[in-house]
Amino acid sequence: MPVVINTNFAATTAANNLAASNDSLQKSLNRLSSGSKIVTPADDAGGLAVSMKLSAAAKRSGAAAINIGNTVSMLQTQDGVLKVTGDVLQRMSELSTLYQDPTKNSTDKSNYDAEFVQLQKQLASLSTEKFNGTALFGSTEIVVPVSEDGKGTVTLTAKNLSSTDATVGLGALADSAGAGSLSSIGTVDAITQALQNVATMRANNGAEQSRLGFAGDVLTTNKANLEAANSRIIDVDVAEESTQLARWNVLVQSGTAMLSQANQSAQTALKLLQ
Template identity: 45%
Template sequence: MVINTNIGAGRTSRLLAESTSKLNGALQRLASGSKIVEPQDDAAGLAVATKFNAAISRNDAVQNNLSSALSYSQTQDGFLQKVSKALDRMSELMTLSSDATKSTNDKTNYLTEFTDLKNYVSDIGEKDFNGVSLFNGTSLGVTMDSDANKWSLNASALNGTDLASILASGFVVTSTLATMTTAIENVSTHRAKIGANIQRLQLTNEQVGILNENLSASVSRISDVDVATESTRFAKYNILVQSGTAMLAQANLLPQNALRLLS
């Protein structure tokens, strides 16, 4: 029995400090909802989770780009739908004007409507989306994934040869009716291409969304705390801290037994 050194109290103090540290760690994990509060909790897991979170952020940006490209293509199709309708009516007016029973006044009225529609189609050819031309045939690079791989999305070339001929021509049935038919076919072809673009953009957007879901699930498995498991640990270390505190108090009383031998 010694007085200067209390081995039991020292060991009990060390064990109490360990239990207190683990109790604080459990408290922090439950409060934050994360298993990795500090880097030393899971250094490798933290590195992987950080990389995945960065990929998720990039994919979010990719989805924003895809949504903008989708809106761009849908705007193109909306305008071309109106162009197709206008060309159909212009073709109809040409046919009506070729009727020999129509008076000069009737044909003048047809010409007025035809000219208005021609100007309408011409104006659409100059439309843009957020300052980017819709119909000048320019190739636009659309980012398709988080590795910055791009796909070329072409602005539909509305002012093609046949359509330009229609816009430049007068109201002459014999010289423009066949060309009008070709122009209508050209617009239909452009709409088909735009429809394919829209389909690809939608599928790619869904694909990136699925990738983000899987990345988020992986981050959750690495980082998110299991409340049931952590609550069990908290209860365990809470009891150990309380019992350790009580035992340390008892250990500190042991040297007093030496006084009894001296009395």
């Protein structure tokens, strides 16, 4: 190999190797300090794109699970009102039977009527109950998204306590003015039908709570799996990266030493000139 002064190939090669090792060392430091394998898009452009989509899907799954939980709370509140409605109807049924007692005089029956009228008003009041400003009862179904993409839904049946159709709501029993009376009801048939309607509403309510509970379980599981998949793409393996850090650290130190030696090799030419 010729001895030259203008070009120090060994020093150039050592400098290039040192620069590459130092760049890899900085990347390892960045990954370990951030906990992420993808610090910049250049580290893994395709992986970053997939990671962003998985992360967004996981967040949507969490949000959908929260929405389901809120809906279940609304259904629980609704069922609480329906339970009270059933209790009121049972008392009305009891009053209707007592009213038919032939030993009661007109004053006694008027007293039963007074309570019956108040219970009618209470039924009308219960039918207007709300949850966070949303009506618990009405003629419109409620659609609840139960998937992260919003395509999977659960439809909650309409529960209309104030319907005048005796086979659907409370018929003529719920009256905010309390215009009805035990004598106008006549028999317990209307009350029995109203009780059946409320029982059906509670059964539907329970079925909907059960289904939403399972839907929430699916979202929770999916969210965990999405986060795990995203972790495999973006999270750094600390054990592996620590090994790489040690490697690059040694190469940087050795490269620095060798560059120093390469820079001194040109001095050999000076000895030939002495």
